Amino acid sequence: MSHSSSPTSSSSAASDIGVSLRRLFTAAGARRVTALAGLAISDALRSRVLLGMTVLVFLFGIGSLLWPADLESERVAFVQKFCYTGLTLFGLIAAAFLGGSALPKDISSKRIYSLATKPVSRLELLLGRTLGLFGVMFLFLLIGGLITFTVTHIASSRKTYKGGSYTAEVILPAADIITEDGPVPVQQGQELPVDGEADGGYRVSIVGRESQISGTIAKDAVELHERSLALERVVAPVAVTWQCKGDARFSHDELILSCPELGGGDKWTFDVPTPPVGTADNETVPVRLRFDRLLYEYVPYQGKRTGRTARVGLRFHGPNGVEALKDIEFVIPERPPEQPLGEPADRDQYEEVFVLPRGLVTGGLLKAEVLSTVPEYAPTGRIYYGPARSPVWRLRGFDAGKLPKGNQTIRATFLVFYTQGLDLIDHTEVTATVRNPATDESEERRVSLRDKTPTFIHFPRHLIDAGQGIEVAFGGIAPTHRIGHSSKESPIYLRLRPDWFWASTARSIFLVFLLLCLFTMIAVAASTMLSAPVAILLTLVAALAGWVKMMVVEMRGADVLPAGAATRQEAVWNWIQYLFGKLLIFAAPGMDKFSSSDFVKRGWSVPWPPVWDAIAYTAVFVLVLFSFGFLLFRRRELE
Amino acid sequence: MSNEVVIQTDELTKVYAGFMRPDVLAVDRLNLRVGRGEVFGLLGPNGSGKTTTTKLLLGLIFPTAGSATILGRPAGDIAAKTRIGFLPEESYLYRFLNAEETLDFYAKIFGIPRRERRRRIDELIELVGLQDARKRSLRGYSKGMSRRIGLAQALINNPELIFLDEPTSGLDPIGRQEVKRLILRLKDQGKTVMLCTHLLPDVQDVCDRVAILHNGRLCEQGPLDELLTLKNRTQFTVADITETQREELKAFLAGMGLGDVAMIHPYDTLSALFMRIIDAERRRGDAARQQRENVPQQ
Numbered sequence: 037m038s039h040s041s042s043p044t045s046s047s048s049a050a051s052d053i054g055v056s057l058r059r060l061f062t063a064a065g066a067r068r069v070t071a072l073a074g075l076a077i078s079d080a081l082r083s084r085v086l087l088g089m090t091v092l093v094f095l096f097g098i099g100s101l102l103w104p105a106d107l108e109s110e111r112v113a114f115v116q117k118f119c120y121t122g123l124t125l126f127g128l129i130a131a132a133f134l135g136g137s138a139l140p141k142d143i144s145s146k147r148i149y150s151l152a153t154k155p156v157s158r159l160e161l162l163l164g165r166t167l168g169l170f171g172v173m174f175l176f177l178l179i180g181g182l183i184t185f186t187v188t189h190i191a192s193s194r195k196t197y198k199g200g201s202y203t204a205e206v207i208l209p210a211a212d213i214i215t216e217d218g219p220v221p222v223q224q225g226q227e228l229p230v231d232g233e234a235d236g237g238y239r240v241s242i243v244g245r246e247s248q249i250s251g252t253i254a255k256d257a258v259e260l261h262e263r264s265l266a267l268e269r270v271v272a273p274v275a276v277t278w279q280c281k282g283d284a285r286f287s288h289d290e291l292i293l294s295c296p297e298l299g300g301g302d303k304w305t306f307d308v309p310t311p312p313v314g315t316a317d318n319e320t321v322p323v324r325l326r327f328d329r330l331l332y333e334y335v336p337y338q339g340k341r342t343g344r345t346a347r348v349g350l351r352f353h354g355p356n357g358v359e360a361l362k363d364i365e366f367v368i369p370e371r372p373p374e375q376p377l378g379e380p381a382d383r384d385q386y387e388e389v390f391v392l393p394r395g396l397v398t399g400g401l402l403k404a405e406v407l408s409t410v411p412e413y414a415p416t417g418r419i420y421y422g423p424a425r426s427p428v429w430r431l432r433g434f435d436a437g438k439l440p441k442g443n444q445t446i447r448a449t450f451l452v453f454y455t456q457g458l459d460l461i462d463h464t465e466v467t468a469t470v471r472n473p474a475t476d477e478s479e480e481r482r483v484s485l486r487d488k489t490p491t492f493i494h495f496p497r498h499l500i501d502a503g504q505g506i507e508v509a510f511g512g513i514a515p516t517h518r519i520g521h522s523s524k525e526s527p528i529y530l531r532l533r534p535d536w537f538w539a540s541t542a543r544s545i546f547l548v549f550l551l552l553c554l555f556t557m558i559a560v561a562a563s564t565m566l567s568a569p570v571a572i573l574l575t576l577v578a579a580l581a582g583w584v585k586m587m588v589v590e591m592r593g594a595d596v597l598p599a600g601a602a603t604r605q606e607a608v609w610n611w612i613q614y615l616f617g618k619l620l621i622f623a624a625p626g627m628d629k630f631s632s633s634d635f636v637k638r639g640w641s642v643p644w645p646p647v648w649d650a651i652a653y654t655a656v657f658v659l660v661l662f663s664f665g666f667l668l669f670r671r672r673e674l675e
Numbered sequence: 676m677s678n679e680v681v682i683q684t685d686e687l688t689k690v691y692a693g694f695m696r697p698d699v700l701a702v703d704r705l706n707l708r709v710g711r712g713e714v715f716g717l718l719g720p721n722g723s724g725k726t727t728t729t730k731l732l733l734g735l736i737f738p739t740a741g742s743a744t745i746l747g748r749p750a751g752d753i754a755a756k757t758r759i760g761f762l763p764e765e766s767y768l769y770r771f772l773n774a775e776e777t778l779d780f781y782a783k784i785f786g787i788p789r790r791e792r793r794r795r796i797d798e799l800i801e802l803v804g805l806q807d808a809r810k811r812s813l814r815g816y817s818k819g820m821s822r823r824i825g826l827a828q829a830l831i832n833n834p835e836l837i838f839l840d841e842p843t844s845g846l847d848p849i850g851r852q853e854v855k856r857l858i859l860r861l862k863d864q865g866k867t868v869m870l871c872t873h874l875l876p877d878v879q880d881v882c883d884r885v886a887i888l889h890n891g892r893l894c895e896q897g898p899l900d901e902l903l904t905l906k907n908r909t910q911f912t913v914a915d916i917t918e919t920q921r922e923e924l925k926a927f928l929a930g931m932g933l934g935d936v937a938m939i940h941p942y943d944t945l946s947a948l949f950m951r952i953i954d955a956e957r958r959r960g961d962a963a964r965q966q967r968e969n970v971p972q973q
Binding site for chain 2: 055056059064067068071072075078079082145146147148149150151152153154155156157671673674675
């Protein structure tokens, strides 16, 4: 007697799958899957796992309110993070238990008999069950999200300021003020005025040595507390653009466009002279585009600090509405060992020769627009270009009497509210220089910035003891990157508009939903062949691996020896972090390739594009896992 | 009954591969033919391969060798399943649903339109006698009630072919009688019923043909009448015979040269006796109620 497995050839298997797919993509197939998904939702809603996890999220949210934050914004950030952590953690447990046990429970309880003997393909069975569990995760996050919103709202309404005697101001470097008498150089520490209120906002116009900022800041874009400082408005990231003026001239048949720097601005204008008679072939004009400087910097991206290719798009606008696009691609060499991180690197002249349509070059204004923010022109490998023009935050007027006595280290907390343009999938290392303007003493620290995450900078007491305040400048922040900040002691800070805040929260919760869908799929795929306990364990191990990966990312600084520390404790702590990071990388060398959880972190720090990345990422992984699960389940014997 | 074959197995074999223990031969080269409109009994002691055969026919498990067709399609074919009903050995259903929700869910799986669904659910709930418990969750159902709702879900699509695995287990004699009546009614409607059971009286009451399995092997197959008839014996039954007449009859038969004559009082089945008593009680109750209603109010 033959003991071989069922006589199914690969062609008949393909035919089976084809039939299943055809049946699925019909109205009746959709109805069957919907009915199965509905049943899975009803089943899971009656499960104690889901109820238990929801209660824990609630307790987590309430518990987060007990955190003794001095600053409202810190509290809000902490509460949000705490709630997201709760949602992710308990959601993962729910995903593992519900996803890993649903199918095995149906099989062991033999309920599958009455389902699988109906005209339902195994594909529909698996899909219905999976979609139902996704629905359950959605409901879980709906309730969890409501808890998060409520708790965050409570946290944001509790204003407890401490050390409220500080004021803060921002000094833009290398900028001039336009007055009625013309541009006036900015002195260090001078406040920048605004032109007065315009409709719906404050107009700002600042001309730099090489560039110009102009734009309007919506009035409701920021919420100012206490005294309104014009400088705070200047750093608001709304409708402010950099405009640069370049030189255009003809040399023989060639139009030469000269720009001071690529990376210094978003928009360029050229006053093109009338082309000489007989230029080119009447169709196109050869153009030589020169940048005196090509500005870029080494901002770590997912731990890579090697040379990358940057790709920048330029869109030319002619006087008659004619447009042309041009790609510029250049290689950024490997970082020299002596080059500090987060600082402008080599500045090379860059030249590109190409042709533009004749209609663009008819004499008069030619505009060029840098399209680096347009997705299809996103620089390859997300290179950052631009000079290290950091604003300087000055904290002054503090009451020294409130500071602790002795020569101890004072910890200042800088809370980064928003980081437009900064890709903080990874942390971004920048250099923070803390200076005492009274004594001109300064110290430099390397710090990691992450969106909405308090950044601590430690500096010695004597730097702030003079009572005139301190200045903090971040190196490595290009003008295309904008950050807002707060200090622990300062009551003056920018707060995101409420609708931005809620949108950001909703986005984060959605990203947690994607994560939970992914892990639910892992659990379901595992359960198609494994018993419930093994499938659950496997899913939890995968989640743990994701967490370890996050830790590895956090500890990636371990590649670099710890910098000098102000105190012995700090040095010891730095070395502990360094060694732990090394240990993690040694224990799990491939972990930095595994990034199932990374996008959750992305979502907490950067704008929308990562959400699309996350959706695509989740969709691909879910599809792969589902296909894998289906292939296993298709021939599983339902005993 | 037509000659159309609705179930056919050819050398159908199933071996359960053992992990660190010997393989188990559950079904051994089984050849079955079930015609349309038949009530076919698949009999055998526990572990004889009845349930395995049913699972193979329904595509829940896959054969090791041989083949099977149902309604002209390979076993497990999804299109064929639209014309099949199945009542498993135990009613494995979602216990958090009530009777209506259960039937509604399975009706949706069959794509039955909403209006038709409602009508069908009402009809089936009445058929299996669960009108009073239609809104109660299955968690609170007794074993008998679970069998009834299981039977209803098996009939939700008005199937041509119905597999009933131990349909009367857990039912009281009335329930069993009702199920047997239902099977006969299904037969009258031209449906084919495959009955897997080891309760032989049930089989005897309703089956046209039976197959007897033992250790996965087909031992006997054929029409029930043919298998049960003792062709070398003849039975007469006579009402109200006296002892003298008995003796005379015995002497007469002996005079004809017939030996091995047995004269006994035939037994009724306990089931028939039970039903007779219950029916009589019911009739008596009905009559009394009728009488009470006819007495004019003072």
